[in-house]
Amino acid sequence: MSHRTLAGAGLVIGYERTRPVLDGATLTVPAGRRLAVLGANGSGKTTLLRCLSGALRPLAGTVTLDGVPLAHSRRGLREHRQVVQLVLQDPDDQLFSASVAQDVSFGPLNLGLPEDAVRSRVVEALDLLAVGHLAGRPSHQLSFGERKRVAIAGAVAMRPCVLLLDEPTAGLDPSAVADTLAALTRLQEHDSTVVMSTHDVDLALRWADDVAVVVDRTVVQGPPEDMLGNDALLARARLERPWALTVGARLRALGLLPEGTLPRDAAGLLAALPDRPGVPT
Numbered sequence: 001m002s003h004r005t006l007a008g009a010g011l012v013i014g015y016e017r018t019r020p021v022l023d024g025a026t027l028t029v030p031a032g033r034r035l036a037v038l039g040a041n042g043s044g045k046t047t048l049l050r051c052l053s054g055a056l057r058p059l060a061g062t063v064t065l066d067g068v069p070l071a072h073s074r075r076g077l078r079e080h081r082q083v084v085q086l087v088l089q090d091p092d093d094q095l096f097s098a099s100v101a102q103d104v105s106f107g108p109l110n111l112g113l114p115e116d117a118v119r120s121r122v123v124e125a126l127d128l129l130a131v132g133h134l135a136g137r138p139s140h141q142l143s144f145g146e147r148k149r150v151a152i153a154g155a156v157a158m159r160p161c162v163l164l165l166d167e168p169t170a171g172l173d174p175s176a177v178a179d180t181l182a183a184l185t186r187l188q189e190h191d192s193t194v195v196m197s198t199h200d201v202d203l204a205l206r207w208a209d210d211v212a213v214v215v216d217r218t219v220v221q222g223p224p225e226d227m228l229g230n231d232a233l234l235a236r237a238r239l240e241r242p243w244a245l246t247v248g249a250r251l252r253a254l255g256l257l258p259e260g261t262l263p264r265d266a267a268g269l270l271a272a273l274p275d276r277p278g279v280p281t
């Protein structure tokens, strides 16, 4: 897989022409990096990802891949979907075959690949998502968290350069969230660009290289610390400052953390705190 840059410029997207959900949204999905699309419920995250995937045609503006505008023709969309794959929030919108292996092979079979190539893609995708042991199981018998990972494996089997994941961690317990994030790291190591929509500011700070905040029917993009430390922006977006930024700032003010230290999660915070003789770590 090679790196490709997906972008949207001046996107007006909506379901009714008179009341667009997004009105002039511009963003770049930096190749090879992790982008979190953050926004409150109903702000338009899913709508934006659907547009970037080609599933929803913008009312105005353009989606581009390496600067080339997406053509909403049958051929243009087919080519786009070989590079950009969207995984929906609800895995049951994507899983409908008799077994996990059949669900994951659906896309590659549709590409007309020979059977052994399909088989090796299915094995690779299931392994990347650490769900190889589920290959023979009926998808509908799996837990919600397992179904979410199988749905991601289905998209991964298409070997996309850009993977758009709509709330991949929603409804998962902490260990399933950790498993999913580990799988996303493996995907990135396989040269995929990963985009995740979420309203979880703590997760975005800990995971993302870049953050795009969906706010006031547009998108504001920048480094996680800048976006998630901007209280005015967060208030407009109906989001809260991540706890690690608040606690980090307090500890710096108390002189317990060196200036410039920006822990992103509990492990980072503990690692940055000084050792004191007699205080257990």
Ligand SMILES: Nc1ncnc2c1ncn2[C@@H]1O[C@H](COP(=O)(O)OP(=O)(O)OP(=O)(O)O)[C@@H](O)[C@H]1O
Pocket: 015, 021, 039, 040, 041, 042, 043, 044, 045, 046, 047, 048, 199
């Ligand atoms: N198929 C549709 N037809 C009409 N309106 C829709 C449709 N899908 C979404 N909307 C509306 O578009 C707006 C944005 O919805 P969207 O699902 O993109 O938000 P979201 O940020 O993903 O929300 P959530 O965090 O709750 O999943 C909402 O007001 C929603 O009611």
